[in-house]
Amino acid sequence: MRRSMIFCLVTTLAVAGCGVGEQPAATPASGGKVELSFLVFETPNLNAAFWDAAIARASAKVPGVTIKKLVTPNVDRTGYAKQLDASGHLPDILQSVNPAGFAEAGKLAAFTDDELKNFIAPKAGAVGGKVYQLPYNTQVIPVVYYNKDDFAKAGITETPKTYKDLLDVSAKLKAKGITPFVVGGGGADTWADMYPLTATVATDVYAKTPDWLTQRRDGKVKFTDPDFTKAAQKVADLAKQGYIDPAGLSRSYADTEQAFRDGKGAMYPMGSWFATSADNTKPNFEIGAFPWPSDDGTPVTPTFTGGGTSVSASAPNVELAKKWALAFDEDKENNDAFVKLDGSIPAIKGYTPPADMGPVYQATVAIYQQGMTDNSIVNAFSQETGDGSLPPGLADKSALGVQDLITGKKSAAEFASYLDDQWAKATQ
Structure with missing residues (x-):
């Protein structure tokens, strides 16, 4: 939850x-x-x-x-x-x-x-x-759930281990007419669009600086700093390259989940709570799971407990x-x-x-357990609670900003500046 x-x-x-x-x-x-x-x-x-x-x-x-x-x-x-x-x-x-x-x-x-x-x-x-x-309760946020049939149609035989691999996989899927990522967040469910950014913040920011949000609270870092802007740029680029369909942002969370089940895209970055739903509904293709990869393949496992x-x-x-x-x-x-x-x-x-428990849940738990073994557990951006968390209301503002990032209404730099402005307003 x-x-x-x-x-x-x-x-x-x-x-x-x-x-x-x-x-x-x-x-x-x-x-x-x-x-x-x-x-x-x-x-x-x-x-x-x-x-x-x-x-x-x-x-x-x-x-x-x-x-x-x-x-x-x-x-x-x-x-x-x-x-x-x-x-x-x-x-x-x-x-x-x-x-x-x-x-x-x-x-x-x-x-x-x-x-x-x-x-x-x-x-x-x-x-x-x-x-x-x-x-x-612990949740891995996100896990990349994927359509194994779509991967096979695109000639993809292995899940990506580096971020370049993820881009290569996305290019192969798009070349076959398959939308690489299913991302939604319409209506009251704007939070559902956050997970590509949560993933890139984990790999590009938190892996290097685990207490980054605490440092943001203390005024030592800003969203406009290079590491965070790089994470935001990755999301903007995924949309610009056609790997995320901006039209999907009009879908509610439930409709987005159903779109993945209906084969409207090959990869679905979502919290680990999707695993049980995937096992219980059993679409007409097999679902696999892998962690969002970092640039050099070093494991990073964003979680919320x-x-x-x-x-x-x-x-x-x-x-x-x-x-x-x-x-x-x-x-x-x-x-x-x-x-x-x-x-x-x-x-x-x-x-x-x-x-x-079903195979998707077991694969999801295996990702978490591997993260524990690798000592690669970091916070999941926008999900944190306690001292190292966003000010009240800023997670919702972030989700709204991500929509602009994906649709191209805000550049990565503008999105980062927007978050700094919203932080200032929330902490006045």
């Missing part, structure tokens, strides 16, 4: 009568003496039945709690949480809401080291050294809310469901995914 990720938010699910400052319809999920509200989001993968079952499992482990389920009515769950907070209705427990801003304002309760002992990356997303969102539950510092019983949040994120059946439905890679010590 994220996305910011925003992850895997596919459709806007309206909640009747839910205006700004109003609570969505609430669904009691368990009996008890303390009522805690829990803000979740629904997608085609993670529907109401999934959340109800997961809530019930956690509640069974924490007697004395009644959970009131609240559903985000739009794709921007963090923005919606801010609206609720502004009206004095911040939920007691929040799922996959970016803690930036909330934590600094004292709105969230920090988890202790002992409470984080079962997590593989216990300090992921830390704000001022404290963790306010359970780092329960976090996305779990947060607890409001003003919950009626903070300790009980934290206990429930931990029960929700550490429950084996809950994590199995997240894996099967949403392609999660749970970052829980000792957790093993179900043995019957």
Whole structure:
């Protein structure tokens, strides 16, 4: 999940009568003496039945709690949480809401080291050294999913190992009348256009300077510096060479995913959550997966770890809310469901995914595991949380800017300057 990720938010699910400052319809999920509200989001993968079952499992482990389920009515769950907070209705427990801003304002309760002992990356997303969102899930962002039939038609026998190889593959595909990359981001799903840039920032910026965003916050680097501008130029060039079709930007996330399934392009750079969807839908071609390559072939694996539950510092019983949040994120059946439905890679010590997961999921996990072995893990640009993250709202601005980068309305230099301007506005 994220996305910011925003992850895997596919459709806007309206909640009747839910205006700004109003609570969505609430669904009691368990009996008890303390009522805690829990803000979740629904997608085609993670529907109401999934959340109800997961809530019930956690509640069974924490007697004395009644959970009131609240559903985000739009794709921007963090923005919606801010609206609720502004009206004095911040939920007691929040799922996959970016803690930036909330934590600094004292709105969230920090988890202790002992409470984080079962997590593989216990300090992921830390704000001022404290963790306010359970780092329960890892995602590789992006993985390049590809149509093996299209590769065969273009005479491509190996996946690219260097960026030049990726360009060569793209040229061969285009020569056969096959669009190399499927990229979308229409309507409310502008976030879905970010992943080519997330990949090039990983290989050209973060591989060299892992704490680049922290340095940007400290004023030591800028988006207009050569490394970031080079990463943006690669995306602009992919579009200019016809390897990314700008017309695809009008597609929603769901339509973009379907376009790849329908054979409208050979490569689909997307977060690892696509893996389960790919295995479950099974188009009429075999899907493979490879990591976005760097210039010299040195492995770089952009990931996000976090996305779990947060607890409001003003919950009626903070300790009980934290206990429930931990029960929700550490429950084996809950994590199995997240894996099967949403392609999660749970970052829980000792957790093993179900043995019957499909080949695309297994290939995706293999990329992550290789990244761990190679020590090539870096952050995924625009997905970060904690101290080394974009200011609130800037990820959305970045996605809008990427559209201009792909359509040619902004040069790489203009795009970089735009991000510096937006950073200044966001941090005034």
